[in-house]
Amino acid sequence: MHGSAFLGSHFKGALDLGEGELILVPVVRALAAFFLAFSGGILLFPLAIAVLKKMKVRQSFRTKEEVRDLADLHAAKANTPTMGGLCLWLLVVVASLVCGKTNGPLLSALYVFTAFCAIGLADDVAKMRSGKSAGISPPVKLFFEALALAALFLALRIWDFDLYESVHAIYFPPADGALVSHLPTILLLPFSFFVVAGSANGVNLADGADGLAAWCSMPTTIALAIACAVSATDANGFGELAVAMGALCGSLLAFLWHNCQPASIFMGDCGSLAIGGLFGVTALLICQPFLMAIAGGVFVAEALSVFAQVYYFKWSGGKRIFRMAPIHHHFELSGWAESRVVGRFCIVSIICASCGIALNLA
């Protein structure tokens, strides 16, 4: 009765490959990476909180003049240590390398993750040094993000031409779905920048309430993990991206243990930019940038709310669409408790991710 399991036959086939090395299927190794990153995080974060507190690594909050009522709502957060993203970085990289095979897609993803973490770190340090909420200027940050991607494509062209070729393709979400476009090389960098920097800054903007960015990232990570596993073959090696997503899931969960409201630690820009960058590059590598826009709907909404607010403000000569952007602050100022904002945004993220999963499985 239990003989012909739903996935069982596929798994048995994969186990029979006899490649002599990591023959377990990606899903199993993704689960291993998940548990490894979570266990590591449970040990690492209490230590990190103690050290960061001692070193007074704190976020500089915007003043009452800058953000009006929000300053009162967030007054209690002033002494919470930040830069938890550094631990996330360590956990994801170690768990991915331990449980994954070091192929082109995995190394590309971890490279972007590392580069965006470094850019975020520079920003965090600049903010801390200046004692203000503004760090490195946005154009400089965006320039380095573009530079990191340009370096990636150059490296791929030299060392992994197959992967370089394949990232030009854009498919609509199902793994064997319709080809939307095969980008000309001239558009590869601008388009990739739009996807990766967009998703990085989307997550960065969502990181404005206790646990918001981390809880909302969980469903997106799972949707991307499933998409990677579904489109994985031995030839394209996308299974290793599922392993990285598993590692991210586990480390986020360990982080959330201390970050859920009321937070004992924040991730900082070094966390949010890195997570968003990893989302973007993963979606690009599996040729499904649309998946990021769907499964990461909350982050898209956060980014769009800022654009809408800024341009409407300029266009209308001083009127606002939202009480405050990004949009989660609008709801906070409308009277939703912080826990309600986080809970509801997480629900929306689960629905967005479910749409992404449905596109990949249906």
Added chain:
Amino acid sequence: MHGSAFLGSHFKGALDLGEGELILVPVVRALAAFFLAFSGGILLFPLAIAVLKKMKVRQSFRTKEEVRDLADLHAAKANTPTMGGLCLWLLVVVASLVCGKTNGPLLSALYVFTAFCAIGLADDVAKMRSGKSAGISPPVKLFFEALALAALFLALRIWDFDLYESVHAIYFPPADGALVSHLPTILLLPFSFFVVAGSANGVNLADGADGLAAWCSMPTTIALAIACAVSATDANGFGELAVAMGALCGSLLAFLWHNCQPASIFMGDCGSLAIGGLFGVTALLICQPFLMAIAGGVFVAEALSVFAQVYYFKWSGGKRIFRMAPIHHHFELSGWAESRVVGRFCIVSIICASCGIALNLA
């Protein structure tokens, strides 16, 4: 490159069956049930909240004499309407019947879900009428729970002998795992009662903080859905149980929109007993009761904490292990904010569910 999708080949095969009716594979219909139940819930719950508020359907809270400090922590909850479980019941039943095939497993699961909802409802009404926090006495509730299960087995023996035979088997979680035992018929009812009433009362005990039972149920539901899909064949029809789990997931998410802290509605016993009963009977039907104990670890812990507290209190002549049982109140009285208790219990539930998923996929 995207040709040989991970699950794609399996799906295509299932689509080719040409049975002339519901030929889509269970996973796709489970996703459909998820979206249907969620959409329905988004429309239904605001209406239900308005009606229940008007009818003053409120929970009776324990007094300061009964629960000491907890009464202060929970004072704000006195006017929140309850019995949201009735909407959950409606959404799950409708979405399951619309998206699923009415076979033995699905009807059995929905029957237990309905019976336990009715028992919980009787309890809720008794509490409301008496104006006290104690409703129907526990032995009476347990008797009716056992009666509902006995009726199920009698019906299965008459109308679906194959399924009646198969529930005697107990496998350790992987879908084609080791046979732990083939229960003699004399033990079928006691063992099933232990599993189903245990899980029902576990969820019931967890329903003591805003969103706690519902958030913790989400990962358990997903783990059970995956287990059902993995062990489904055309012959056993367990795929329809995955559809019911999908419906539960969607309705829980819509419920959480209003139940996440601070809650605008509670599920009541008619919700928590029904959800737990559905978990238990689903695990039983797919012959993996151990899966419920693993994937529903939080509910097991809640139930065990009450047993431990009560028996240690009697044995030691008045000493307590926890400041208060069930265990989530212990942490609340230890100074964790309610949102932190819910967040961390949800994280534990995700880890427990991941263990269950790993057992089924690894």
